[in-house]
Amino acid sequence: MKGIFIVKKKRVILLMVDTLMDETLQQAISKGEAPTIKLLMEHGTYIPDVVSSFPTMSVNIDSTLITGLYADKHRIPGLCWYDTNKNKVINYGTGVKEIMKYGLGHVLNNLYGHLNNRHICTKTTTIHEQLDEKKILTASLNSFIYRGNYLQRLKFPIWLANGFQFEEQINISAPYYFSLGSMKKIKDENNLNWRFFVGDNKNVVRELQYLIKNDLLPIFTVAYFQDLDMKIHKYGPAYTKGVKKVDKRLKQLFHSFTSFEQALEENIWIILSDNGQTPIGNSKHEHLIDLRNHYYKYKIAKVRKGGRIKPSDEVLISVNQRMAYIYTLNKKICTDELVSQVKDDRRIDLIVCNAGDGIKVYEGGKETEFYFKRGGKLTDEYDQSWSIQGDESIVDITLNNNHISYGSFPDALRRLEAAMNSHDGNFIIINARPGYEFIAEKTPHHLGGAAHGSLYKRESLVPLIFTGTNLQPPFKRIVDIKQWLMQIIEKELNL
Numbered sequence: 001m002k003g004i005f006i007v008k009k010k011r012v013i014l015l016m017v018d019t020l021m022d023e024t025l026q027q028a029i030s031k032g033e034a035p036t037i038k039l040l041m042e043h044g045t046y047i048p049d050v051v052s053s054f055p056t057m058s059v060n061i062d063s064t065l066i067t068g069l070y071a072d073k074h075r076i077p078g079l080c081w082y083d084t085n086k087n088k089v090i091n092y093g094t095g096v097k098e099i100m101k102y103g104l105g106h107v108l109n110n111l112y113g114h115l116n117n118r119h120i121c122t123k124t125t126t127i128h129e130q131l132d133e134k135k136i137l138t139a140s141l142n143s144f145i146y147r148g149n150y151l152q153r154l155k156f157p158i159w160l161a162n163g164f165q166f167e168e169q170i171n172i173s174a175p176y177y178f179s180l181g182s183m184k185k186i187k188d189e190n191n192l193n194w195r196f197f198v199g200d201n202k203n204v205v206r207e208l209q210y211l212i213k214n215d216l217l218p219i220f221t222v223a224y225f226q227d228l229d230m231k232i233h234k235y236g237p238a239y240t241k242g243v244k245k246v247d248k249r250l251k252q253l254f255h256s257f258t259s260f261e262q263a264l265e266e267n268i269w270i271i272l273s274d275n276g277q278t279p280i281g282n283s284k285h286e287h288l289i290d291l292r293n294h295y296y297k298y299k300i301a302k303v304r305k306g307g308r309i310k311p312s313d314e315v316l317i318s319v320n321q322r323m324a325y326i327y328t329l330n331k332k333i334c335t336d337e338l339v340s341q342v343k344d345d346r347r348i349d350l351i352v353c354n355a356g357d358g359i360k361v362y363e364g365g366k367e368t369e370f371y372f373k374r375g376g377k378l379t380d381e382y383d384q385s386w387s388i389q390g391d392e393s394i395v396d397i398t399l400n401n402n403h404i405s406y407g408s409f410p411d412a413l414r415r416l417e418a419a420m421n422s423h424d425g426n427f428i429i430i431n432a433r434p435g436y437e438f439i440a441e442k443t444p445h446h447l448g449g450a451a452h453g454s455l456y457k458r459e460s461l462v463p464l465i466f467t468g469t470n471l472q473p474p475f476k477r478i479v480d481i482k483q484w485l486m487q488i489i490e491k492e493l494n495l
């Protein structure tokens, strides 16, 4: 052991690496491209298959992470959804064309203002709020989901705010230490990033280094590394260079300490991903499922400024890459009718709708159906109990002595139930088979690249690496991470 360390309270540092996948990480390690992550794995615990939430879209997953609840409780259904009560589409930033059509102000206000201030259910408590109640300060660096107890301000350039007609400043409730893109920085307010709306990995490491070197690092920090997601979207999960770049940044971060041993001694390090991605085929006609073709006989709501809906609109499509919510806006069109329009498409593997007090699931191109509801004599690996009827092969579950095991769709029943109850409205959920992605008007796509959003395991299972504690999450799911973090802070740090 090098040097003498001053004994002080350990810190918990959660590094969220967007779209870090076990398969990419293992390849990067075998090529010698991820030495820092490898070292952390050797000094800690590695769990390759933590279950994410559904839809596998960051805003939903990160809300699950910091509230410890699924979408039926935190109420963030995805990156794009329809707010029945306000009668408008909520878009947090899907693609440039779609954003410009909804209006930049609409998207920025939703993403930075309403998402945290209003949309995440106010009855939930985030980890930042819970720790603050115990007088423990926290930090949120570069995360879109950050609700905390301190007034912070996100600032936009005047020319941008005036040009796109939105407020130059958004007041938010966030943790004590808070940083997001160039809108709010801890270290250097005037140093603008080339990526204004979300900081790059370089910026996150600079902010972390600043907190470490100035002895400001609070007991709990969550820092987001967002860059890898875009690279995997473009090049697919085999792109190990993206992991190599993350690893290089982590190496820089560890250089803020006198030694790697000191970094490990003084902190509990956790690396976690939020979702994986599935490769999308190359054929525009085959691999992009244009949902306007399935619902052509209805009046589909157009993408309009401010997410406005017209009284004559009958059906609304909210695409979240490989999953979509389809809404009926007309009382004469029932959800069964929405189901029947997509039922013959073999590229869709799950078609889900509410049925009485339970949920019905169909498979595209198949005649059978499956029904499930909460409660009953069957239990699954997460101690959840269920009643089921019909063809369980649709959701790929296996039954053995009243025990449910999941296959292609981890924690399928609970995650489908959560998404179906994530918001009000009459809608169905559809999930694309591997290789396919949904599109509608102006939706971005990832032809020949990779995408996420679905319930499928390649997008749902993410790696977790941690050092400095033998405590394990109660279950290997992101929904259980908050409880685990609280345990670490209480038991390892005695706080």
Ligand SMILES: [Zn+2]
Binding pocket: 229, 230, 233, 452
């Ligand atoms: Zn993504």
